Amino acid sequence: MQSCHKSLLGSGTSRGDFAKKIVDLEIKERSLKRFGEELQTKTPKRLKEDKDDEAKDDEPTKNKKKETVTGTETPINPVPVAMKTPSVATYKIIKQGEKGVYQIVREDGTDIVYINFGAMMKSISRDDLTELYRIVMNRYGMDGPEDKLEKGFWKCLRIMFEEPLSTDFIWSEIGQQKIISWRYYDTCRVHCLNLESMDVYMLSDRKYPLSAEVCQTMLKMKLLDGKMNEDCYRLLKMMEKQAGIRK
Known part of the structure; x- marks a missing residue:
């Protein structure tokens, strides 16, 4: 101990300075000891929370942007899904x-x-x-x-x-009445014959027992609201075939 004191004292060092150095060393030693005890008593949960807090502070901006753009979690402004x-x-x-x-x-x-x-x-x-x-x-x-x-x-x-056989009551009447107009409804794919005393609605993709004369009269008229989509085109071709028109 005496030799250690000598090394700390050195040449040209007074005993007062030496005593001050001894006190400083003891203070540092106690501080280090207290820090070590705090680390040992800190729970794993607290250490994890500290680590998570540091990770959040250091998280790159691009990662935060990705959460809102990709919608991996809850998007800020979700777009409603179209429903039937x-x-x-x-x-x-x-x-x-x-x-x-x-x-x-x-x-x-x-x-x-x-x-x-x-x-x-x-x-x-x-x-x-x-x-x-x-x-x-x-x-x-x-x-x-x-x-x-x-x-x-x-x-x-x-x-x-x-099936037409179950509705025979209507088809015989069509040929006996004047056709006022022929109309097409594209939303439900239905066409309608407007007659003097009744309207007859038919599915555009089904063949009905219309006479050739009735079909010819229909084709001579303008198909009202008939938008030339694929379904409407097939209807006209079917009417031409029933009317006996060959092209």
């Missing part, structure tokens, strides 16, 4: 004097009212039309309803979807 329109749940014919309006109710509770059958054809889809036919037939069957307005609705759908 809910299917038809039911319908109701609301009487207004001798006529009626059609109320179509969807599965989500929303509804829309059409002033007549033709107005409904302008916006309804083929899938919705098919579902309406199923609902009507489940409700009334082959006998049909007694109510006049309901029976007219039931008849229109039967003509469109059933």
